[in-house]
Amino acid sequence: MGNLGLLAREPGESIDEIYAHRRAVEKQAGIAEGTTVFLHQVHSATVVEADSLPGWSQTTDSVVADASISATGATPLAILVADCMPVVFTTSGKATAVAHAGRVGLLSGVLQNTIATLREHEPEAEITAWIGPSICGRCYEVPEQMRSEASAVMPVMYSTTSWQTPALDLPAAGQQLMEDLGVTVHRTQICTLEDSRVFSHRGGHPVGRCAGMVFAD
Numbered sequence: 001m002g003n004l005g006l007l008a009r010e011p012g013e014s015i016d017e018i019y020a021h022r023r024a025v026e027k028q029a030g031i032a033e034g035t036t037v038f039l040h041q042v043h044s045a046t047v048v049e050a051d052s053l054p055g056w057s058q059t060t061d062s063v064v065a066d067a068s069i070s071a072t073g074a075t076p077l078a079i080l081v082a083d084c085m086p087v088v089f090t091t092s093g094k095a096t097a098v099a100h101a102g103r104v105g106l107l108s109g110v111l112q113n114t115i116a117t118l119r120e121h122e123p124e125a126e127i128t129a130w131i132g133p134s135i136c137g138r139c140y141e142v143p144e145q146m147r148s149e150a151s152a153v154m155p156v157m158y159s160t161t162s163w164q165t166p167a168l169d170l171p172a173a174g175q176q177l178m179e180d181l182g183v184t185v186h187r188t189q190i191c192t193l194e195d196s197r198v199f200s201h202r203g204g205h206p207v208g209r210c211a212g213m214v215f216a217d
Contacts, residue, residue: 003199004038005080005209006061013207022056026076031215033057036076038211040064041100045108047117050075067099067114071121076215082199083140083192085174086132086212087111089183091118091125096214101174103142107153111174115181128184132212133198136191137169138162140202 002021003009009018023033034057037050042064050068053059055076068077073094079086084102089095099105099114118127137159142150147166151158156176159169175185192200192210199208 003208004211008209010207031076036078038078041066043104045110045113047113066110069097071095073216078211078213080209082201082209083135085134088130088212088214091127093122093125095121131187133190133192135193139193140168
């Protein structure tokens with residue numbers, strides 16, 4: 001469907017083209033045009049309640065946060081990524097959520113905050129999470145000091161690239177964190193750097209963002 005991110009575009013790619021891509025996704029999913037809530041993501045641990053927010057056609061992604069929740073499940077939610085993890089949540093009740101979890105957000109608690117907010121709405125509900133395409137532990141190269149600092153907090157994050165340099169494994173860390181909190185986790189093996197079907201910030205061109213989305217069918 002093309003790039004869905006307003007702030008990450010190829011030279012010459014217009015805002016109107018991004019809007020057209022979003023409308024196409026909504027049409028295919030059966031979502032009313034312009035009603036999906038997108039966020040202005042800043043690698044934070046902030047979670048917002050989305051049921052009172054207007055869709056992207058009215059806000060142009062102005063709400064600053066890295067996770068959103070629909071307590072009713074009726075509000076279509078989206079989170080943009082291009083190497084970070086898109087995490088989509090449903091419950092055995094009605095609530096839904098999405099979260100953007102990169103290294104900073106993961107270490108800052110964005111997933112814990114999202115799960116805690118879901119449980120505030122539905123204390124007894126079972127939560128299921130899906131981790132979408134993101135950069136894998138074989139490819140997410142980082143400086144040795146960053147690996148040491150991150151893995152000191154979350155040991156499972158420690159990894160090594162396929163070319164034998166320091167790396168971090170965000171999907172493994174995200175999965176373990178959520179499972180430890182009693183969440184059922186499903187995880188794709190698609191790596192954004194290895195698979196040309198999805199956008200990758202580290203991979204460079206084409207520039208763009210994919211979206212993890214959840215909506216009532």
